[in-house]
Amino acid sequence: MNFRLPFDPEFLKSLSENTKYMLSAAQKAVETAKYALNLYFQTIKTIPESTKILAEHGWYLPFDFHPVVVNRMASRIKEGNSLEVDNEMIDFLDSELPSIQDQLIRKFP
Numbered sequence: 001m002n003f004r005l006p007f008d009p010e011f012l013k014s015l016s017e018n019t020k021y022m023l024s025a026a027q028k029a030v031e032t033a034k035y036a037l038n039l040y041f042q043t044i045k046t047i048p049e050s051t052k053i054l055a056e057h058g059w060y061l062p063f064d065f066h067p068v069v070v071n072r073m074a075s076r077i078k079e080g081n082s083l084e085v086d087n088e089m090i091d092f093l094d095s096e097l098p099s100i101q102d103q104l105i106r107k108f109p
Contacts, residue, residue: 043067050074057082059089062096 047067053074054061061070073085093100 040067043071046071046074053077054085057085059085 044067047070050071050073051061054070054077057077059073073088076082076085
């Protein structure tokens with residue numbers, strides 16, 4: 001039976017190559033995550049302004065609205081597409097109506 005000892009030159013060479021590959025892959029994953037987090041934080045920074053724009057057009061946003069959606073709708077209003085936002089919000093409220101009713105009944109029996 002042939003056993004390879006940890007100090008075997010071929011084993012060490014293979015280990016070194018695998019370690020370099022894994023380190024490179026980990027660095028790429030960290031760079032991708034860093035980029036995604038930076039984009040997310042940029043999105044979060046614009047939420048107060050976007051929320052204000054939507055409120056000025058009569059829309060209250062629940063806390064579970066995704067920041068990207070809030071910013072997208074505010075951008076549409078800025079572009080003059082408030083009717084599109086109105087329709088999207090009406091569709092959302094229509095779909096959430098049973099849940100809203102249940103919450104109201106529980107809180108105010």
